[in-house]
Amino acid sequence: MNNAVEIPLGITGISIGEVRENEFGDILIRISVTAEGAVCPKCGKPVTKSYGHGREIWLRHLPAFGRRTFVIIRPKRYQCPYCGGGPTVTQKVPWYRERSQYTDIYEKHILRALINSTIHDVSIKEDIGYDAVRGIIDRNIGKQVKWNEIRYIGTIGIDEISLKKGHGDFVTVVTSLSEEGTKILSVLSGRKKRTVGKFFKSIPKRLKKTVRSVCCDMYDGYISAAKEVFGKNVIITVDRFHVAKMYGKCLDNVRKREMVRLKKELPEKEYEKMKGVMHALRKKDADLTPEEREILKTVFGYSEILKTVYEFCDDLTYIFDRKISKEKALREIESWKEMTEIYDLNCFEKFIKTLNKYEEEIANYFIRRQTSGFVEGLNNKIKVIKRRCYGILNVTSLFQRIHIDLEGYYSFAG
Ligand SMILES: [Zn+2]
Incomplete structure (x- = not known):
C-alpha cells in the first residue's frame, strides 16, 4: 500500500500478525502476546507448561481513521504441574480484562465520550449496545466515593x-x-x-x-x-443561586398574572409583540439584547407593577454581584426589604420570610465571595x-x- 501509514497500536508486549479489512470496512488486527507464562490461581506459583490456546477473542480497540477496529487474540493457556489434577489457566495481560470485549484503552475512550453526554448517545455514536456502555461504566467507576x-x-x-x-x-x-x-x-x-x-x-x-x-x-x-x-x-x-431562584419565582408569578390580564385586555397583535417576555425578565438589565429591551419596554408600558418588581429583583442581583463585606450586604438587604414595604409589594412576602429565617447563611455568601x-x-x-x-x-x-x-x-x- 502506498497510501498507508504506520502508527503504534497502543498495546505493548505483543507481535502483530495479519491485518485486514472485512466487508464492513472494519479493521481487523491479529496479534499474539510475546511474554510466556501465567500464575496458577490455585497454588499461586508461576507456570510455563503450555496447554495450547483458548478460543479466539475479538476485542474492540480505538477506532483507526474513523473505522471500527478490532484486535483478535487467542490467549495462551498453561497447565500447573504442581497442583493435583493439573488445573489449567489462561494467561492474563494488562491491557484487557477477562470477559471484557474491549481493550482497556477503548474502555477509557468510551468513558471520555460519556463526559457530559448520555449512555444512549454514546452507544449510538460508537455502535455498541446500551448494556455494553453500562458494563464499561460498572467495570471502571466505583459505586461510592473512595x-x-x-x-x-x-x-x-x-x-x-x-x-x-x-x-x-x-x-x-x-x-x-x-x-x-x-x-x-x-x-x-x-x-x-x-x-x-x-x-x-x-x-x-x-x-x-x-x-x-x-x-x-x-x-x-x-x-x-x-x-x-x-x-x-x-x-x-x-448560595446566591438558590436565593435568586426564589426571588425569580416572585417575579414569575407577577408576570403570569399580568400576562393573563394583558391577553384579555389588549388586541392580539399588540399582545404578540410581548413574545419572549419570560426569557427577557430572567436576565439582568445589563445583559439584555436590544430586542429584549424592546419587548420589556412594551410590556412595562402596560404593566407598571411588572416593571417595579423586575427592578426590585435587579437591585437584589446587583447586591450579590458586588464584592462587598457581609455587614454591608446585610445593610443593603435590610434597606431593600424596607423599600418593598414602602412600595407595598406583597408579592415578595413569602420570599422575605425565608430571607429573614436564613439571613445569616445567605449573608455568609459574601464571606466566601471575597475569597473564592x-x-x-x-x-x-x-x-x-x-x-x-x-x-x-x-x-x-x-x-x-x-x-x-x-x-x-x-x-x-x-
Ligand atoms: Zn498450581
Whole structure:
C-alpha cells in the first residue's frame, strides 16, 4: 500500500500478525502476546507448561481513521504441574480484562465520550449496545466515593435533584470543592436530615477536619445536619443561586398574572409583540439584547407593577454581584426589604420570610465571595447535571454519571 501509514497500536508486549479489512470496512488486527507464562490461581506459583490456546477473542480497540477496529487474540493457556489434577489457566495481560470485549484503552475512550453526554448517545455514536456502555461504566467507576483518594474536602455542596420533573422523588447530591477540583462524594436517597447527617458522620475523621464550609439550599434538613456534625468551625452558606431562584419565582408569578390580564385586555397583535417576555425578565438589565429591551419596554408600558418588581429583583442581583463585606450586604438587604414595604409589594412576602429565617447563611455568601469564585462554578455544573439526569432513577448510576462528568477529564484523559 502506498497510501498507508504506520502508527503504534497502543498495546505493548505483543507481535502483530495479519491485518485486514472485512466487508464492513472494519479493521481487523491479529496479534499474539510475546511474554510466556501465567500464575496458577490455585497454588499461586508461576507456570510455563503450555496447554495450547483458548478460543479466539475479538476485542474492540480505538477506532483507526474513523473505522471500527478490532484486535483478535487467542490467549495462551498453561497447565500447573504442581497442583493435583493439573488445573489449567489462561494467561492474563494488562491491557484487557477477562470477559471484557474491549481493550482497556477503548474502555477509557468510551468513558471520555460519556463526559457530559448520555449512555444512549454514546452507544449510538460508537455502535455498541446500551448494556455494553453500562458494563464499561460498572467495570471502571466505583459505586461510592473512595475516601483514601481524597486528601482535602474544603467546601461541601449539598443539592437536591428531582429525578422526575415535577414528580418529587428527590435525591441529595453531595459534592466537594477544593483546589483539587470538584468531586462527587455521594448521592443519597431522599433529602431527610437524618440521611444527610448520617453521611456527614461517615466522613473519616481526618477529612472532617478539612471541611471549611458547607454550601446548600435554604432547607432546614441540610442546614441543621451540617450544624450538628461540623459545629461552629464550619461556615454554612446559602448560595446566591438558590436565593435568586426564589426571588425569580416572585417575579414569575407577577408576570403570569399580568400576562393573563394583558391577553384579555389588549388586541392580539399588540399582545404578540410581548413574545419572549419570560426569557427577557430572567436576565439582568445589563445583559439584555436590544430586542429584549424592546419587548420589556412594551410590556412595562402596560404593566407598571411588572416593571417595579423586575427592578426590585435587579437591585437584589446587583447586591450579590458586588464584592462587598457581609455587614454591608446585610445593610443593603435590610434597606431593600424596607423599600418593598414602602412600595407595598406583597408579592415578595413569602420570599422575605425565608430571607429573614436564613439571613445569616445567605449573608455568609459574601464571606466566601471575597475569597473564592468556586461555589458558582459548582452550582453551574450541578445545574447542567440536573438537566441531563432526569430519567436516571438509580442512586448508584447517578453517582457514577456525576463522577464521570466532574472527574472524567482528569481520570481518563490521554
Ligand atoms: Zn498450581
